[in-house]
Amino acid sequence: MLEAHQIRKTYPNGTVALHDVSLNVTAGEIVVIVGGSGCGKSTLLRVLSGLERPSAGWVSVDGARIEEPHPAVGMIFQEPRLMPWLTVRQNVGFGLSHLPKAERLARVDEVLARVGLADYGRRWPRELSGGQSQRVSIARALVTQPSVLLLDEPFSALDAFTRIELQDHLLELWAGSRQTLVLVTHDIEEAVALATRLVVLKPAPGRIATTFDVQLGQPRSRLSIAFGDEKRRLLAALDHSLSEFRAQVSG
Template identity: 60%
Template sequence: MLRIDGLSKRYPNGHLALEGIGLEVAPGEILGVVGGSGCGKSTLLRLVAGLEAPTAGEVVLNGRPVRGPRDEIGFVFQEPRLMPWLRIRDNVAFGIRHLPKAEREARTVQALARVGLADFAGAWPRELSGGMAQRAALARALVGRPSVLLLDEPFSALDALTRYDLQDHLLSLWAYDRPTLILVTHDIEEALVLADRVVVMLPRPGRVLTIATPPLPRPRNRTDPLFEVWKHRLLADLSRAFRHRVSGEEAFPAAAI
């Protein structure tokens, strides 16, 4: 169980990025977090990952507070961030260098096979397309077998067809051992395709506006009328959050729908 309890973050310049975030994410759940720029989505992921320390509150994973990076927590960034001087196999294995060679090589082969890059283990990052590079980044995150995987808009820089393909591929990868996923995205449709629950954030400071649990069966069909209904509901919530940002109107209480 991942628990986020009263989490706030104020930077040294006085900027309050997050205030009083409280969430519980069940083992194996996929949680989508959506909101406009400046609502603290990426800050939330960095705090959960232990890459930054909160000003108040805490993150607790399996009964232990997160006070720094942990092997159980993987992170996929918006850009692949592959090291250009390492071949793909070595990029994927970089985070498990501490393991015995035989286990490290077995895990790397398995991870590359799972993302469809077995034939590109010896390639250089510059030889991969954008979609293939992001697959390699997924393999690098999965090779450590994390129980929690954090994804910060991992497909936003890709064209629509590649993005749809990787969304489906991510679900296939998740189905192997069902880690807990937290996905930050600007894309309501992406959140609905992937997530069990969707959190809509208010900006400045970042707070929870609504938490939605769309009753959509998997695999999800983007052309299903019910999918469209929920897409419009969440777009309406994003519009409310935007009005709050530009007009300074009172914050809405968090609600579950």
């Protein structure tokens, strides 16, 4: 279980990025954090990952405090961030250097097969497409078997078809392992397609506007009426949170 308690983040220049954000994520949930730009969603994820320290409040995973990156928490960034000087296989095994070689290779090959890149182990990152690179970066995060996986707009740099393909793929992977996923996005369709629970943030300072459970089972048809209803519900919530902000700015 991932717990964030009254997280505050104030930057040295005085900007309040997050104000008293609390979030409890139970094991196996897919929590999608949605919000307009500048509402602190990426900052929140970076605090959850331990890459940034909150100014106040704390984060814990299964009872362990997260103050810096922790083996139980994996992170997938918007860009694949692969090491260009390592092959796909070496990239995936990057976090496994403490294991003996045979075990490392076995785990790398197993996870490469799971993300559908079994034949790509010897390639260089520059030889991969954007979607393949992001799969490698997912594999690199999965191979250390973290209990919580954080994803910071992981598919936003991809074209629409690849994005849908990878969203479905992420759900397949999740169905197999039931890891806890916390994903940040500004794509409403992506949020509704993936989330078991939606968290809507509002800006200035970043706070939670509302959270609600998505009333859809898996697999979800993006064309169904119920899917459209959930999208509208999310849009309305987002619009509400932003209109409050706009009123604040103009008033």
